[in-house]
Every structure is written in C-alpha cells, then in structure tokens.
Amino acid sequence: MALLQIAEPDAPPVARERKRAIGIDLGTTHSLVATVRNGLPVVLADDDGRPLVPSVVRYRGDGVDVGYAAVAQQSRDPENTIVSVKRMMGRGLADLDDDRRFPYQFVDAPGMVRIATRAGIKSPVEVSADILRVLKARGEAQLGGPIDAAVVTVPAYFDDAQRQATKDAARLAGLPVLRLLNEPTAAAVAYGLDNASRGTFAVFDLGGGTFDISILRLTRGVFEVLATNGDAALGGDDFDHRVFCWIIEDAKLPPLSPADARLLLGKAREAKEMLTGHAEAPIVATLSTGQKIHATLTAETFTAITRTLVQKTLGPVRRALRDARLAPADIDGVVLVGGATRMREIRRTVAEFFGQPPLTNLNPDEVVALGAAVQANALAGNRAEGDDWLLLDVIPLSLGVETMGGLVEKIIPRNATIPIARAQEFTTFKDGQTAMAIHVVQGEREKVSDVRSLARFELRGIPPMAAGAARIRVTYNVDADGLLSVTAREEASGIEASIAVKPSYGLSDDEVARMLQDANAHAADDARARALAEAQVEADQLLEVTRAALAADGDLLDATERAALDAALRMLAAARGTGDADALRSALDAANRASGTLAQRRMDRGVQRALAGKSIDQVV
Amino acid sequence: MIDFTRNHFELFGLPRAFAVDTDALESAYRALQHDTHPDRHAHAGDAERRAALQSSARVNEAYRTLRNPVERGRYLLALAGIDALDETDTSLPLPFLEAQLERREAADEAREAGDLPALDALVASIRAEARQREAALGVALDAGRLPEARGLVRELTFLQKVAADVEAIADALVDEAG
Numbered sequence: 001m002a003l004l005q006i007a008e009p010d011a012p013p014v015a016r017e018r019k020r021a022i023g024i025d026l027g028t029t030h031s032l033v034a035t036v037r038n039g040l041p042v043v044l045a046d047d048d049g050r051p052l053v054p055s056v057v058r059y060r061g062d063g064v065d066v067g068y069a070a071v072a073q074q075s076r077d078p079e080n081t082i083v084s085v086k087r088m089m090g091r092g093l094a095d096l097d098d099d100r101r102f103p104y105q106f107v108d109a110p111g112m113v114r115i116a117t118r119a120g121i122k123s124p125v126e127v128s129a130d131i132l133r134v135l136k137a138r139g140e141a142q143l144g145g146p147i148d149a150a151v152v153t154v155p156a157y158f159d160d161a162q163r164q165a166t167k168d169a170a171r172l173a174g175l176p177v178l179r180l181l182n183e184p185t186a187a188a189v190a191y192g193l194d195n196a197s198r199g200t201f202a203v204f205d206l207g208g209g210t211f212d213i214s215i216l217r218l219t220r221g222v223f224e225v226l227a228t229n230g231d232a233a234l235g236g237d238d239f240d241h242r243v244f245c246w247i248i249e250d251a252k253l254p255p256l257s258p259a260d261a262r263l264l265l266g267k268a269r270e271a272k273e274m275l276t277g278h279a280e281a282p283i284v285a286t287l288s289t290g291q292k293i294h295a296t297l298t299a300e301t302f303t304a305i306t307r308t309l310v311q312k313t314l315g316p317v318r319r320a321l322r323d324a325r326l327a328p329a330d331i332d333g334v335v336l337v338g339g340a341t342r343m344r345e346i347r348r349t350v351a352e353f354f355g356q357p358p359l360t361n362l363n364p365d366e367v368v369a370l371g372a373a374v375q376a377n378a379l380a381g382n383r384a385e386g387d388d389w390l391l392l393d394v395i396p397l398s399l400g401v402e403t404m405g406g407l408v409e410k411i412i413p414r415n416a417t418i419p420i421a422r423a424q425e426f427t428t429f430k431d432g433q434t435a436m437a438i439h440v441v442q443g444e445r446e447k448v449s450d451v452r453s454l455a456r457f458e459l460r461g462i463p464p465m466a467a468g469a470a471r472i473r474v475t476y477n478v479d480a481d482g483l484l485s486v487t488a489r490e491e492a493s494g495i496e497a498s499i500a501v502k503p504s505y506g507l508s509d510d511e512v513a514r515m516l517q518d519a520n521a522h523a524a525d526d527a528r529a530r531a532l533a534e535a536q537v538e539a540d541q542l543l544e545v546t547r548a549a550l551a552a553d554g555d556l557l558d559a560t561e562r563a564a565l566d567a568a569l570r571m572l573a574a575a576r577g578t579g580d581a582d583a584l585r586s587a588l589d590a591a592n593r594a595s596g597t598l599a600q601r602r603m604d605r606g607v608q609r610a611l612a613g614k615s616i617d618q619v620v
Numbered sequence: 621m622i623d624f625t626r627n628h629f630e631l632f633g634l635p636r637a638f639a640v641d642t643d644a645l646e647s648a649y650r651a652l653q654h655d656t657h658p659d660r661h662a663h664a665g666d667a668e669r670r671a672a673l674q675s676s677a678r679v680n681e682a683y684r685t686l687r688n689p690v691e692r693g694r695y696l697l698a699l700a701g702i703d704a705l706d707e708t709d710t711s712l713p714l715p716f717l718e719a720q721l722e723r724r725e726a727a728d729e730a731r732e733a734g735d736l737p738a739l740d741a742l743v744a745s746i747r748a749e750a751r752q753r754e755a756a757l758g759v760a761l762d763a764g765r766l767p768e769a770r771g772l773v774r775e776l777t778f779l780q781k782v783a784a785d786v787e788a789i790a791d792a793l794v795d796e797a798g
Contacts, residue, residue, distance in 0.1 A: 149663075178662045222650050315795050322787065379662040390650075390657055416684065419658060421677040444788075479673060480658040538665030545667045552623070592666045599667070603674045605624050 019148035019380035022139040023372025024175075025183070026128060026152055026166065028086040028209030028235055029339070030054050032366060033135040034373035035143060036382065041190065041370040044142050051366065053138075055208075057082045057130045059119035066134040075266065078103040078258040080117045084237055085131075087209045088113050088124040089169075090161030101241060103258030112165065125169045132173035149380035150175045151372045155210040156182035157230030157316075157396045159442050160454050160484050167481065178379040180481040183207070184214035185225060185393055186371030187337040190362060192218050199332030200226075202320075204350055204358070205368075206313065207338040209235035213317045215324040215331070221389040227323035227415045228396050229316035234309065236272075236340035242305045243268035243297060247283060250295050260287045271297045276342045303345050310349050317353065323415050334358040339365050392417050395478055399454075402439035406448045411476050414444065418482055421603065423475045425491070432464040438474060440486065457486055463493045473604065487600060532581035539576045539588055543569060546595045549602065556601040568594035621656050621675035627699060628682035638696060638758040640686055649683045689754040690776040696761055697770055704773040716775055720782050727786045731793060739790040746783045750776055 023041070025032045030052040034043045043051040050068070058070035058081040065073065074081040082104065088096065093108040105116040114121045132152075139147050152175070154166050163180055170177040184203035192201075198218045205212040212230040216223055244265050248256070256264065267283050274281035275297070285293040321328065334350060336358045341347065351357050362370070375391065377383075394415045400408040401424070411422050426436065436459050443451030462470050471491040478484050546569060550562075557565065568591040575587035622631065629636040632648040654660065656675035661668050685691045694704045723742060730738040753776050760769040 179659065220650070222653070315791065318794065319791060375659075379659060381663050388654075390654055391659060392653060392657070417680045419673050419677040420680050421674070422681075477673070477677065480676075541665040542667040545665075545671055549671070588666075595667055599670055599674065602624055603678075 019382055020139070020143040020145055021149040021373070021376040021380035021382060022136075022143070022147055022151075023181075023186070023369055023374070023376045024132065024135050024150060024152045025186075025369035025372060026086065026131065026135075026154075026169075027055055027368075028084050028207055028237060030208070030365070031131055031135060032369035033139050034366070034369040035139065036373050036377040041373040041377075043366050043369055044138050046138065053131065053134055055083070055085065055131055057085065057127050059117040059122070061118055064119070064130050066130055075259050075262040078262040079105065080119075081262075082115060082117070082122070082127050084209055085124045085127040087233060087237075088115075089128065090159070090163075090165040091124075103261060111161075125165050125172060128166070128169035129172035132169055132175060136173055136175055148176060149178045149376050151179045151181050151186075151376035151379065152177055153181050153183045153186050153368050153372050154482075155205075155207070155230060155232060156184050156212040156214050156225075156228040156393075157210065157232050158482075159232070159397055159452055160399075160482070161452065162232065163482050167483070179375065180483075181372055181375055181391075182212070182214065182225070182228070182393055182482075183210075183368045184212045184228065184335075184337060185216070185223065185391055186369075186375065187335055187362075187367045188214070188216050188218070188223055188371065189374050189389075189391065190367045190371035191335050191359065192216075192223060200326065200330060201333045201335060202317075202331045202354065203335045203337055204313075204317070204341065205230075205337035206340040206346060207235050208340065209233065209237050211235060211313055211316065213313075213320045215320050215326065222392060223389065224392045225394045225417075226326070227320045228394055229320035229323070230396070231312065231316060234312055236269075236338070236343075238309055239272055239306050239340065239343065240265055240269045242309065243272055243302065246297070246301070246305050247293065247295060251293050253287075253291075253293075257288060260289075263287070264293070267293075272302070272343070275299050275302050276344060299344070306343075306345065310345050313346070314349070314353060328354045331356075335367075336360050337364050337367055393480070393482070394418060395420070395482055397442045398444055399476060399478070399484060400441050400443075400451070402441060402448045408441055408443075408446055408448055408451055412478060416478075418478050419480050421475055421477045423473050423604070426472045426474060427468045428462065428465065428470045428472075429467060431467050433467065433470070434462045434464055435460045436462070436472070438486075440476070440484065454484065455486075457488070459488050462490050465492070475604070489600075489604075532579065532584065535581055535584045535588055536576060539572055539584060539591075542588065542591055542595070543573060543576075546591070546598070549595070549598055553598065553602050553605070556605065557598055561597055565591075565594045565598065621671050622652065622678060624674075624678065628686055628695060631679070631682050632686065634686070636696070636699065638689075638693060638761045640692065642687075645683070645686055649679065652679045689757065690750075690773060690780065693754075693757045693761060693769060693776070694773045697766060697773060700766060702766055702770055704770045705777060712774060712778060713771075716778075720778065723782055724785065727789050731789050734793060736790060736793055739786055739793065743783055743786050743790070746779055746786065750779045750783070753779070 021035060023034045032043050032051060032053065034041050045051045053067040054071045056067065056070040056074060058065040058073050058077060070081055074083065091113060092111060093106050093113045096113065107114040107116050107121055112123060114123050136147060150170065152166060152170050154163055167177060167180060184205045187203050187205060188201060200215065200217050203214045203216065210230065210232050211234040212228065214228040215226045217226055247264055247268060263285055267285050271281035271283050280296050280298045283293060283295040283297060287293065331354055334354045334356060336347070336350065341364050347358060395412060395418050396414060398410045398414045399412040400410040403409045411424060412420055428436065438457045438459065439448070440454045440457065441448055441451045442454050445451050459472060462472060469492070472488055473491050474486060474488045476484060476486055554562065572587045572591040575584045578584065631652070632645055634640060634644060653676065656672055656679055658669060658672045658676055661672040685695050697704045723746065727739060727742055730742065753772050757769055757772040757776065760772060
C-alpha cells in the first residue's frame, strides 16, 4: 500500500483541487475499482497486487468476508457464501430461471428475492453493497481520503428495476454515485480515447452473468450509442454450468450436496478457462462422499455442449444492428469485453459474423472499470485540456403504460437517446372521478403479462368534473442513468395530482432508509465541512439559474407562486452568508421546492407532444 | 440552457422545411448536447442539474423528431395546427389497408414455412414503399398540400408498424432456430 502511494513522481508538490474519483465495475463474477492517475486510468490492486475482487460475499457469524477470503470458504459454507448476486438484482424468485442452481435458501419477498443467511435475511442490494464497500475502501486507502465521485457500471440491457437496485446498493455503501454507466459504453470510452478512434463500433460484452451488445458511433469526441441489445441472464456462468452438468452426466453422479456442487462448479470453471489455451482440460476432484472424479473435457466436447449458448448471443446482435439500421459490414471495429470473450468459440463466432477479427488489445476484464474511471474523473471536474468528450447513451427497453384489455402502449421506444421526457394526456372515465391508476411497464411485447411491471402510480386529488373533462398530463422522465420518474398534473385546473408510487420490484424508500441507518451509523461527521462548501456553491448556482428562469418565463407563475418563490430566494441568499450548513441546506431545499413548479411548467411548455386524450380502464 | 419557446427547427438553426441538411442537424445537435447534457453539469446544484436534464431531454426529442422523415412531416403538420394522428379520425384508404392485410398474411405464411428470406424481402418491400411515400410527403408539404401530407403521414406511420411486426416475426424465427 505504502509503495503504491509514493509511486506518483509526477504529482505536483502542492495538492491542487483534485477530486478523488473512482470507477467501479460491479460484475457478476468479479468486480474492480479504477481511477485516473497522471492522466491514465489504472485499476487499483490489493496489497498482493491482485486487481480483481471476486464478487463473492460470505456471512460469518461475526462479520462479512468479501472477495478471495469468501471464495476460499465457499465450498465449505455454500449456503452463507453468496455468488453471482448480480443475477438477483431487481429480480423476484420467479424471474431466476433456475433457482435450484444456487445453494441458497431463497425467501420470496414482494419484488426482489431475499436470501436467508446466518447473518439474517439479506436483499441482493445489501449483498452488493458489501462488495461495493470493499471497493470503496480500496479506493479511499489508495487515493488518501474520502471518495468525492464514483461511477458504477451496469449492463446496458439492465432494466429500470435492476438499475434502481444497483443505485440503491451504491447508496447503501455510501458511495457518491454521479452516474450509472452502461458497461459497453464504458469499454468504448477506454478504447476510443486510447486509440483516438472514429467510426462505427460494436462492443460485444459477455460477462459472468450478462450479455450486452452496443453499436456506437464515435465522432469528434462524441460517443453516441445508436442501439443496444442483450440478455440480462446470459454469461460465463452459464458455460460453467453446462460443463458442470456434463461432469455429472459423464460421471453418472447422484444428486450432490451444496458443498459438492460448489466444488464441481469451481472445477468446471477452471476447465473452461484452461480450454482458452489448451485442446483439453483434466477435471479431478474428490467429493465429500469419497467418490473420485476423473474426467477430461476436450475442446470439441466443450464446443458441442455450449453451442446453443454461443448462438444465443447472435439474436441480440442482429436486433441491435437492425435498430441502428446497419449491416455487419458497416462496422469499423468490434471490441470484445468481459472475461467470457476469451473463449475461442466466442471469438470465432464474432469474427465470422462481422467478417473481421475483433479488437482485444485491452484486458477484457479491466476495460469496463478503466472506462468508468475516466468518466468518473471527468464528471468530478478533473477534466484536462482536450478532454472534451461526451457520452450519449440510450434506453435499452421500451417504456409503456397499460391500456384497455391488458395491452401495452409504448411511451418511450427502446434505443431512444437519454435523457428523454414524454408526456401523455389522460382523461377521466366517470363523472366526479378524483383518482386514477397508471401502470408503467418495460419491455417490447404487446401484452402487459409479457413485460416487466415497473410501478403503479395512483393519481389522487383530480378535481371532480364530468367524465372526459379533466385533462391529466403525465410526464415520464428518463434521466442519464436510464432511471424513470413520473410527474402528473391536471391541466384545466392546474392542480398537481399527487402520485403514490408503488414500485413493483425491489426495495421501498423506507427499507433503503432503514438499511442506510444500520450501515452508516458511524460515518457522519467528516463530511460536514465539505457539505457546507458544496451547499454554498449550490446556493449560488440556484440563485443564478432561478433568476434567469424568472426573467425568461416568469409569466408561468401566478402572483402567489411568484411571491412564494421570491421569498424562498431571499431566505436562501440570507442563509448563504451564515456559515450554518444545516440552515443553508434547509433553505436550499425550500428554494428547490419553490422553484420546482416553475421548472415543471417550463418543461411542459417545452414538451409539445400532445398525444390524444385517452381514458384508462383502471379507475380507482 | 435552451429557450423552450423555440420550435425544433429554430433550436437547431435550421429552416422550417421538410428537406433537412443532415450534417448541419448533427453538428448543431452535438453542440447543444455539449452544453446541456447532465454529464456536463454533474457537480452543479440541484436546480442547474434539473435544468440541464430538461434541456438535454428537449434537445434529444427535437433531434429524434427532425432526423426521422415521418416524425419530421408529422411535426411540420403539428406546427401548422394539424394533428396527423388524431385518434378521433383513424381512417385510411381501403386499398392501402387491404395491401397491408395481405402483407401480414404473407408474413404469417412465411413464419409457418420457416422462410426467413421471404420475411426479409417483405420488410425490404415495405421500406421501399415507405421511401417513396416519404418523397411524396416532402413534395406535398413543400407545396402546402397539407391534407395530402396528413394522409401520407398516417400511411407511413402504419407502414412502420407493419414493418416492426414483420421484423418481430423474423426475430422469433431466428431465436427458435438458434
């Protein structure tokens, strides 16, 4: 550790205002943390020089092991050693295509599955937060202080529920996340900036448990994602599992104990990895029953038992190209990302499909973390001269609402560039109706039963009118992280309908708050001074922006609203001078709230997308 | 950030017409995103970040609209006060509808027969017809024949849907084969 800290000969003698920024690749099988040092992204290794942290968490009676320490115990304590938790993020028990593959005691909770461990019932969000804490601590130790900015990567094909779960995990770990970044986009940043490339590129990212394909165009410092597709439950794990099944069949084994299953899965992975450089791999193991396994897996057999998995990647590749309106020959370069792309059959299939050998000059395990570090560095404000690039990403899956007859009406199409806002108008169905329910879903199919339910919104407080007279404008916003939020207002009266959000998945805000309390009971004080400085900057900006907005669009507010906003701004200006962080923060919150109406109306004025009025069948 | 009272053409500094200079549109789009994208304001306060989010979303929306000929035509009609996809009038010419019904039947038959090339050819023919109608839409809009343009936008929107349906059938076929 000490060695790493002095290995910065180019660091200026006087510490400048440089933010501590890290990029985190939170992977299915392993995770990494990287930072930018002297203008170059580097992965932060542990004291033994190991860059990877296995994404394995073991709950002991008296603490938590993460990484290699957990791996060492996993076949001895499989029920309490959680692997591949990423596959469970934002997923219910019914979503896990084969929950018997895992040796855990699953608890089917509403929305997201939970795991019963000896340390209590754990949500996948909490398990992921335990991994993130280790990465954060490594970053803090090697950067010499608290982290100012973090970027956490997610598979491009992650839906809203999976993204939200990842963001919750980062919050729980106390990471200041400035952005969720799509993994293939992160890889493109690492590649594109490294090679000063321009043109149209395909990023083929087969990780431990997820598969993404992104088509990007690089022009003059803009990384524009044209289309993305994938399979959020396909990765190297599945290849291991095929080998595991083959061992069982080959050796005609009876049903295995969890410990033996874990042992053989490890052997299966080793054999798969060996085949990237050899024609065959021996598999030798002794089970707890005393039975000895002695098998040889040849490359031919491996190809045969995994052929359907390799083929499964091509459907998403074709769909992404089609959405981008491109043919394989239009692609200037193919980038391979993820440890699973080391498999020879994958390389051969990709090369054949695109008619060119893929680029592999960056380590496929590290490239995502490196790109995330570069983005974190830029977002934190550490941009150097000439670092003037921009990432334009897309939403991977269409967002829609449920309409009559259980059908989906698409509101935001897949591959739309984010951020994006779309408005939709509804009307009431009955005389005097004061509430209505809206069901937001994500996916490409036409029936609600075939897509993922994201949330149910109840609009309350609609003024009673004749049926069809109320006009309720619902605005769906997807931010740069790909996360959805919804606002609604009744147009005729100007009344904001209140929204009760019931996420169909994951954790409620209360749950996250409780977990945060548990986790962060100790870490509160050191951020105080920084909080004050930040709040002062924020106050200055809010005052400036709001005054400009009032000058441009002041007519959007009536006299009462205007007076309230003016008062809030005066309070803020006064609190700015006191040096009391708490007072300033509450003045900021009040001013932010007071300016919300103006901001919302400015956007409504902007979003000129009036879809025809529709009534919805779910009348509350 | 940006002036929300401007229409999409004004936002990018382009003339309000069906023909669009794609290079000018793209470079104006990139310049606006350089200013407005939330990543450029990541360490700013809530209000500025919210303004960036709204501005960037608006720029994306405008770009998406002007880049696609059908959306662009529909938007030009909207600027002229005409809602091309008004749901109270969903009529389309009968011969047009019949031709699309035949296409859907052909797609179903190709699916039964597992005939992927036939599905690809069907999509290609729909796209070729769409390109012809897009050209006609430009002519009609430039000549101020708005009712005709409205009809073309409706037909083109329908064609997009048919093409997407046939592509979904082709996808299902490919996935089954895989």
